[in-house]
Amino acid sequence: MVIVALSMYFFSMGQMVRRPVAANYISIGAYSTIHSDIFSFTANQATLARFKNISAGVYGERRFMLNELSLYKVVFAIPAKSGNFGLNTGYYGFAAYNETQAALAYARSLGSKIDIGVQFSYNGIKAARYGNAYAISMEAGIIMHLTDKLNAGIHINNPAGGKYNKGENEKLPFVYTAGLGYDASETFFVSAEVQKEEDQPVNVNAGLQYKFLPRLLARAGVATATSAAWFGIGIGIQSFRLDVTAGYHPQLGITPGLLLVFNFQATAENEKKNQ
Numbered sequence: 001m002v003i004v005a006l007s008m009y010f011f012s013m014g015q016m017v018r019r020p021v022a023a024n025y026i027s028i029g030a031y032s033t034i035h036s037d038i039f040s041f042t043a044n045q046a047t048l049a050r051f052k053n054i055s056a057g058v059y060g061e062r063r064f065m066l067n068e069l070s071l072y073k074v075v076f077a078i079p080a081k082s083g084n085f086g087l088n089t090g091y092y093g094f095a096a097y098n099e100t101q102a103a104l105a106y107a108r109s110l111g112s113k114i115d116i117g118v119q120f121s122y123n124g125i126k127a128a129r130y131g132n133a134y135a136i137s138m139e140a141g142i143i144m145h146l147t148d149k150l151n152a153g154i155h156i157n158n159p160a161g162g163k164y165n166k167g168e169n170e171k172l173p174f175v176y177t178a179g180l181g182y183d184a185s186e187t188f189f190v191s192a193e194v195q196k197e198e199d200q201p202v203n204v205n206a207g208l209q210y211k212f213l214p215r216l217l218a219r220a221g222v223a224t225a226t227s228a229a230w231f232g233i234g235i236g237i238q239s240f241r242l243d244v245t246a247g248y249h250p251q252l253g254i255t256p257g258l259l260l261v262f263n264f265q266a267t268a269e270n271e272k273k274n275q
């Protein structure tokens with residue numbers, strides 16, 4: 001496994017920190033005004049503009065059941081009068097080979113119909129005996145609230161083509177995405193996005209969410225580029241929500257994951273009610 005991971009170093013020099021296998025699971029709410037959560041802004045930073053409370057989230061997955069391919073993400077959102085701020089961090093790999101990302105996002109609303117957001121990221125790669133490499137990237141998004149139920153958005157990642165280290169030939173790929181989400185009701189939501197990464201085939205992510213109860217939800221979806229499917233169930237407990245997820249790749253197998261979101265404002269409100 002160490003040899004395989006090190007050989008990935010040269011291939012990964014043109015990649016950003018890994019997207020979760022069930023990437024659309026954690027970001028499905030990006031094109032919803034009802035069903036979004038703290039992880040939604042990782043797909044489109046403009047979603048951050050609608051957040052009203054301080055929130056945090058943690059996600060981890062064991063890719064294809066291998067410890068060496070584990071991925072972890074930690075995110076924060078802080079509302080402010082001048083716009084909302086978000087922190088997005090990620091770690092993929094193990095001691096001999098790993099990829100990291102630390103990003104700062106900002107978003108605000110331009111009236112009731114349009115939200116915009118931007119993010120600047122530090123992307124690092126570390127491989128034993130091969131040294132370290134890093135690159136700075138930028139991404140931005142816009143979300144348009146076409147109706148009370150229908151939302152559309154566009155997101156671009158790394159349009160400037162940042163390179164790893166000064167003088168390196170390898171650069172981060174340019175990725176652009178167009179998404180659409182429909183809030184059918186307070187309990188049901190469906191979305192789809194078309195994603196094109198530089199030198200890669202077009203990928204379509206489609207997913208849906210259904211709330212059986214106010215604190216019990218299920219999500220499912222597919223990614224056409226890899227023929228991968230994902231599914232998960234979330235349970236809310238006061239200000240927390242815990243999700244158990246699973247991604248499936250036809251050739252590589254199952255990727256289990258856990259997601260936790262926390263709403264600080266909800267905790268404060270509950271404490272006031274109990275006083």
